[in-house]
Each structure stands twice: as C-alpha cells, then as structure tokens.
Amino acid sequence: MAEEADGGVSSRAERKALEKAKILQRESEREVFRLVGRVLKKPEAERSEEEAAVLQLHRDTVEELCRREVRRNLLKRKQEEVFDDADELKSKVRELAAAVKQAKHFVVYTGAGISTAASIPDYRGPNGVWTQLQKGRTVSSSDLSKAEPTFTHMCIRTLYTEMLVKHVVSQNCDGLHLRSGLPRHALSELHGNMFIEVCTSCSPVREYVRLFDVTERTSLHRHGTDRKCIHCGGELKDTIVHFGERGTLEQPLNWNGATEAAKNADVILCLGSSLKVLKKYACLWCMNRPASKRPKLYIVNLQWTPKDDLAVLKINGKCDDIMSLLMEELNVQVPAYDRVKDPIFSLATPLRPEEVDSYTRDLISPPAGQEDCSGDPGDQAEATAVQGGWFGRGYGKGRKKKKAA
C-alpha cells in the first residue's frame, strides 16, 4: 500500500515536471522564432556577427520562417488583380479566336465577373460582396434588379445564335443570361435564378417567372417565398442553391445540359469566375480523362484561379474588354441589349391580386407601351440592405465558422 502511494506521488510529480519542461521548451522555441524573425527582417548587410551566428545556429527555424513567407506571398499574389498589357491582350485574344473558330463544341462557363459592368459587384474581388460584408459594410439591393445584360452577355448570346457557342453554364443567379435572349435549353444556371420561383408540389414542377427578386425572404435551407401556387395552393420556393446545399431542380439549374455540354466540349472558355466553386463540380472538367483528352481550357479572369495551371491560355483582363476584342477578331456584330426584346416580360407570370404587395424589391420596369403585369410597390426598396436572399448567400455560414474557431 505504502509503496503504491509513494509511486502515485512520484508519478504525479514527474508528470508535473514534464509538463513544466514542455511549457518552458515551447516558450524558448517561441523566443527563438521571434529572435530569428527579427534578424531576418534586417537586410543581410546590416546584420551583426552575433545575429548572423543566431541564423547559423537555428537553421531549421530560418527555413520554416522562409516557407511561411513564401506561403504568405503566394496567398497575396492569388488575391491581386492582374492586367495584361494591350499588346499581350491582342495576341492572346487572337489565339482564343482561332480556338473558337476551330472548336466543334464550344462551351462557356461564367461567373460574377461578367456582371460587374452591370453594377452587380462580384463576390471576392476587392469591391466584391463577400469582401464588403467581411468588412462589416452593407450592400444595397437596389442595383440588382436595375442591372441589365452586359456587353459580355450579349456577345455570348450572339455567339450562340451564330452557332459558335453550344451551351452556357453559369454560377450567377442574376438571370442576365436569360434576359439577354439565350434560350433555356442552352443555359444551365447551376445556382438558380433570382427571378424564378417554383411549386414543387405540382408535377412536373411548375415555374413562375417574376419581374422582381423573389429571394428577399429566403436563406440557407429556407426557400419559401410566401407566395402560393395558383394551381394547387402549394408554397412557392426560390430556386437558389446556397453554399452547402445540393441543387436538384431540373430548371433553371439544368445539370443535364451542363454535364452533356462538358462531355462533348472540346473548348471551354471560363469568363469572370474565380472557379473556386465551379472546380468542385468534377463533371464540368472531365477530370476522369487523361489530360490530353480533356477539353482545352481558356480562362479570362483578373485574379488567380485554381485552374490556371491546367489552362491552355489565361487572359488577365476585364470580360467586356476581352469579348470586344474577340468579336472583332471573329468579325461578329453584337447588338446592344434591348429591353423590348427581353424575354423576361413574356415569360413573367402576373401576381394574384392579393399578392401584389408581397414583395419590396425593385421591379424590372417593362419597356414603354408594355402592360405592367406585376404591380409596382413604388420606390420602397430604394436602399434596402441585403439580409437574406441569394446575394448574401453562404456569408452567414462562413462567419459562424470563424466565430467558433
């Protein structure tokens, strides 16, 4: 018994001593890191003999700190916006034009960068929504419904009518591809369309196109829009796919169209997307094939993308600028967006009388002479900050994670 008690005491003391030693070691390691870090910051010529000796003595620490510096710089470089100069752009676009002309199945992938000219801010650029929200600023929703298809949207649509583009896959929810006149079957809106609500109780799923952002009350896992299906009375839902959700709706997501397009593509042009989300959809990149059998990738983006190393060509420029040069090379005329021809007005379903006041977001005003079929609630939404809805999507989730850490 006495022996056991003794043993207990001594092992406890040993444990304590061990812990103390560990703490002291960690502290001395930290001290070494601080010391080495300070010396490394000095230009080599200004280091004293003593300091040089410190670096000699702690070579492992020096190496670790250098590795960290490299990682930091890489991260910084990935976030920077890069612009090719005019000559470089011209020659790169010439190369792209040749690929477009030769392609048998040319497919376009688009991200927020193609809508920035429509005053829709992108997500992760220096002025992107994500960046603004991270800084605690609010983002106004009033611009979103006022946005119109950009020059790039019109180019893509024209390339489709010229039978050069076969399919468009977009991660944008702003509905601008549809409004440019691109037919539904040629379009996959992988993350939904802010103007479309659906009744999933009806079979097949019944779709209601509206002239306003239907997502103002929706958020992650909460898709009810507070309006009802005319046919069955079921609750209508938005079509937005948030971070962490899996989109299963046939339309407007059109995964079948996207998968088929990727399978047949020989050239893919990625426009204005960081590709951070798109890269996760394996079927879009044919990664199961050997590299030589995959579609050739052309990327237009100002920032680094995770697919840059796999691309045949990376063009660092703004989408509208690149598309303007490309159309010139292809000798294709691009009509300006014309609201009179915007298909959303003929696609839109009028609201029921009791639902005329069921939204506060701005209405896309119909062209002069066309009937207003949705009832305008006025300018109430002028400067509403975005809370829920597609625009702040995934943000809350990201922040919660950060807080927990």
Ligand SMILES: [Zn+2]
């Ligand atoms: Zn229904």
